[in-house]
Amino acid sequence: AQTVTQSQPEMSVQEAETVTLSCTYDTSESDYYLFWYKQPPSRQMILVIRQEAYKQQNATENRFSVNFQKAAKSFSLKISDSQLGDAAMYFCAFWGTSGSRLTFGEGTQLTVNP
Amino acid sequence: GAVVSQHPSRVICKSGTSVKIECRSLDFQATTMFWYRQFPKKSLMLMATSNEGSKATYEQGVEKDKFLINHASLTLSTLTVTSAHPEDSSFYICSATVRGRANSPLHFGNGTRLTVT
Numbered sequence: 667a668q669t670v671t672q673s674q675p676e677m678s679v680q681e682a683e684t685v686t687l688s689c690t691y692d693t694s695e696s697d698y699y700l701f702w703y704k705q706p707p708s709r710q711m712i713l714v715i716r717q718e719a720y721k722q723q724n725a726t727e728n729r730f731s732v733n734f735q736k737a738a739k740s741f742s743l744k745i746s747d748s749q750l751g752d753a754a755m756y757f758c759a760f761w762g763t764s765g766s767r768l769t770f771g772e773g774t775q776l777t778v779n780p
Numbered sequence: 781g782a783v784v785s786q787h788p789s790r791v792i793c794k795s796g797t798s799v800k801i802e803c804r805s806l807d808f809q810a811t812t813m814f815w816y817r818q819f820p821k822k823s824l825m826l827m828a829t830s831n832e833g834s835k836a837t838y839e840q841g842v843e844k845d846k847f848l849i850n851h852a853s854l855t856l857s858t859l860t861v862t863s864a865h866p867e868d869s870s871f872y873i874c875s876a877t878v879r880g881r882a883n884s885p886l887h888f889g890n891g892t893r894l895t896v897t
Contacts, residue, residue, distance in 0.1 A: 706889075710888070710891070767829065772822070
């Protein structure tokens with residue numbers, strides 16, 4: 667079974683600064699997808715960024731980028747130029763092509779200080 | 781595109797009654813729908829997976845007779861909490877995968893906050 671670990675229950679960052687959220691996972695599969703989801707106080711799940719395991723290039727979406735280290739099974743999220751609207755719970759998630767389910771980490775609560 | 785509508789967004793019911801939550805894919809056909817439960821400041825816990833026209837697959841520890849899931853069509857799945865009790869109070873979220881796109885990410889509904897008094 668896959669496991670996803672987010673070791674930072676809470677993080678804070680100053681507005682306009684950069685913050686990195688950590689995520690590690692464990693799997694025996696070679697083909698899978700990794701995601702970061704944002705959940706603001708409204709509780710809506712918002713896809714932030716996605717990475718296919720077969721791609722060596724790290725995914726980027728505007729101010730959001732990942733550092734995907736497949737051998738180390740690490741998938742961290744970097745938020746640049748942090749904005750107040752980035753404050754939310756962030757979940758790292760794993761989707762294995764054989765298991766057909768999304769496994770979530772425990773989440774990291776991000777606070778952005780003005 | 782790929783919008784999932786979940787209804788109701790909030791519901792309050794009395795202990796012993798049943799509550800139905802609907803999850804609809806508005807602009808796509810959903811191969812599979814997933815139901816999650818989330819406690820405050822906690823992660824999403826998968827309750828069950830449903831495919832159109834077949835019985836749902838429940839996760840270990842989830843009572844299938846308490847949480848009835850019906851996936852009657854490619855665009856609609858329902859979760860019925862039967863004989864609800866205060867401990868069933870929680871946030872329930874559905875999600876769906878797009879039919880024909882095996883690599884598509886999950887699309888989530890906006891969730892239902894259930895309060896059982």
